[in-house]
Amino acid sequence: MIDPVEVAARLEQMQATLGGRAAEITVVAVTKAFEFDAIAAAETAGIDVVGESYAQECIAKLEGRTIGPAVHFIGRLQRNKVRRLAALVDVWQSVDRPELVDEIAKRAPGASVMIQVDISNEPQKGGCPPADLSRLLDRARESGLVVAGLMGIGPIGEPELARPGFARLRRLVDDHGLESCSMGMSADLSVAVEEGTTMVRVGTTLFGPRPPRG
Numbered sequence: 486m487i488d489p490v491e492v493a494a495r496l497e498q499m500q501a502t503l504g505g506r507a508a509e510i511t512v513v514a515v516t517k518a519f520e521f522d523a524i525a526a527a528e529t530a531g532i533d534v535v536g537e538s539y540a541q542e543c544i545a546k547l548e549g550r551t552i553g554p555a556v557h558f559i560g561r562l563q564r565n566k567v568r569r570l571a572a573l574v575d576v577w578q579s580v581d582r583p584e585l586v587d588e589i590a591k592r593a594p595g596a597s598v599m600i601q602v603d604i605s606n607e608p609q610k611g612g613c614p615p616a617d618l619s620r621l622l623d624r625a626r627e628s629g630l631v632v633a634g635l636m637g638i639g640p641i642g643e644p645e646l647a648r649p650g651f652a653r654l655r656r657l658v659d660d661h662g663l664e665s666c667s668m669g670m671s672a673d674l675s676v677a678v679e680e681g682t683t684m685v686r687v688g689t690t691l692f693g694p695r696p697p698r699g
């Protein structure tokens with residue numbers, strides 16, 4: 486069981502480490518691999534956004550439910566999962582290719598999306614190459630989607646390794662006049678804050694170690 490009181494305490498502790506900009510930074514509580522009680526605990530702790538990564542799991546947890554927090558989909562996404570997710574997802578953070586833009590525009594017209602950019606040269610994590618970003622942004626806007634910002638995932642390893650990619654993502658957000666810059670997870674949170682994140686995605690910091698996926 487996830488204890489909401491503990492989650493609230495961890496959130497407060499985490500916000501202290503965000504420093505002076507804490508009030509401007511959106512916290513996405515990453516509830517992937519946890520049971521529904523993590524979502525309930527996040528809501529009780531006053532968190533407005535939860536993040537889910539696995540389509541099947543997200544559907545199983547959320548279909549038929551109404552929850553308080555907004556749902557951001559942050560994981561690798563197959564086009565054939567979009568239709569069933571459309572009723573559950575408020576913001577699609579991992580949009581990284583034209584086929585996904587087209588499918589989301591079809592199944593969730595006018596939806597809010599973020600373009601995921603590959604900032605650490607780890608293609609297995611998804612993300613469009615920075616060189617393709619402008620074209621993908623145009624396509625998303627032309628198809629009626631609302632582009633809220635960009636998302637990036639730091640590389641595995643020392644948190645410092647994430648800095649150049651985070652700096653690059655922040656510049657891209659500014660160059661394209663976007664609002665949100667989604668970067669920073671439990672391990673590289675401080676680096677993301679220093680590089681100007683507006684949205685952090687944290688799981689283990691709030692909920693403890695993730696259970697193995699069954």
Ligand SMILES: *Cc1c(COP(=O)(O)O)cnc(C)c1O
Pocket residue numbers: 515517538559560638670671672686687688689690
């Ligand atoms: C799992 C995940 C997170 C959260 O990771 P933690 O290390 O638990 O904070 C953030 N972003 C993405 C894309 C993830 O898949």
